[in-house]
Amino acid sequence: MTFGEQPAYLRVASDLRRKIVNGSLPPHTRLPSQARIREEYGVSDTVALEARKVLMAEGLVEGRSGSGTYVRERPVPRRIARSGYRPPAGANPFRQEQAAEGARGTWESSSEQEPASASVAGRLGVAPGDRVMRTRYVFRDSGEPAMLSTSWEPLSITGRTPVMLPEEGPLGGCGVVERMGAIDVVVDNVVEEVGARPGLAEELLTLGGVPGHVVMVIQRTYYASGRAVETADVVVPADRFRLAYHLPVR
Template sequence: MTFGEQPAYLRVAGDLRKKIVDGQLPPHTRLPSQARIRQEYGVSDTVALEARKVLMAEGLVEGRSGSGTYVRERPVPRRISRSGYRPTGGATPFRQEQADGEGRGTWESSSEQSEASVAVAERLGIDPGDRVMCTKYLYRESGEAMMLSTSWEPLAVTGRTPVMLPEEGPLGGMGVV
């Protein structure tokens, strides 16, 4: 591989992704077998397997035990509105949407302290390098990943308060707004 060239598994994944997006491999179609990918692209079993793993991680295909790997149905995009309005109860917009629409949404989050990058500091009106709480969220609906979000709160404002860790404590999940 020459400098700047993509690894083989990413090239194979990219070509298969293009076939899925272009409709050459429509939903519910079985992805070519590992042996077929190996033969068609002139790659090893490991490269073929890693390419399929990339497509699975992107949610484009799903493995069915004993049957193979299949192209997934593409979800229909839906509009999600966000506003600063908080009805009584103070739910975040995602939680409010789930309550209003009887959704099955869940989320995972992890928080850790870090230093504000130049871009984050500019958005928060603080100095680069100031301490912030960085919380990363993965939102799911019906078990499927639907949205990623990252928030930063300046610890000079939230440190040693009930909202220092946005998803814990007496105000967990209420947000800092």
């Protein structure tokens, strides 16, 4: 192989990918067998197998037990709007996470006290082991799992107050800004960092992905006068959604 030349398995995967993208191999079509790939491209069984693995890792094909490998339906990505503007008072958690007007999704949640891990403690500016309230969410759009969120709030701020449980009490489900305001904590800043990584097995099981699928992770932290009052990881399937940010110009 000369400098700059692709390995054989990538050349095979590239040609099969092109056929999938241009419709020559439409969704639900069975991918050529390993033997067929070997004969058509003049490659070894090992190269044919590695090419199929590449397409699987990219989420273009999926294996069906006892049947073979098939081209997956390619979802049309939908937009999840993020905004620098505060959500309106009383906004529900789904509306808070997706700033688009008309976001009317449903969600499930559960809260539990736990000691802060080293990473969570660092984000909240508390000591590892300090008590925090962890809340996990599954957000659904038209019944389809759209995103996951895990948030942590220091109980040194919310403990023994009416807003200790984010989804219960008089302000349950109202969002961080309004809930904190009710205990005289004025949220004045929010920071979001967006990254991507392979989805964890339990995340993909909930979101409906397959092993190897990439997720976007929004690491969000709310601040009041420089003090972190809530931090969260929001997980979104990268193949089904796009993040769109609307930020105010000052």
